[in-house]
Amino acid sequence: MADENNWAKLCYEDFRGRPSIISVVTKDISDDCIGDFVGNINPFLRVSRYDNCIAFHYSLDGTEWALVRYFGMNNIQSLKVGVVAQSPVGDGCAVQFDYLHFLPNTNRDVRNIK
Secondary structure, three states: OOEOOEEEEEEEEEEOOEEEEEEEEEEOEEEEEEEEEOOOOOOEEEEEEEOOEEEEEEEOOOOOEEEEEEEEOOOHHHOOOOOOOOOOOOOOOOOOOOOOOOOOOOOOOOOOOO
8 A cells, every 4th residue: 555545455365155266456536456266265365566666466376376357556665565454344354364474575576377
């Protein structure tokens, strides 16, 4: 998140009864993207950044990664990064985050799936 009008998110979400990988990029206007249906698993999610280029990836096993989205973001000097769980409708949900790491990116090509 750069500010309230410029942010992005990568999600594992129940979309119409189908657990899916979802991404949203907001630059004054939100652009939602419904990605792959992945089933009831615990996917790995990865956000990579180099300069103002950002890439979202997911993996089913933590080894092989699929590119979800690649985009640019302005105001990178003020970016905030975090994790969140939500249940905007229904009875709520139980969530556990495993293997949470914040690492420096040394790869200039953030689209790289390795």
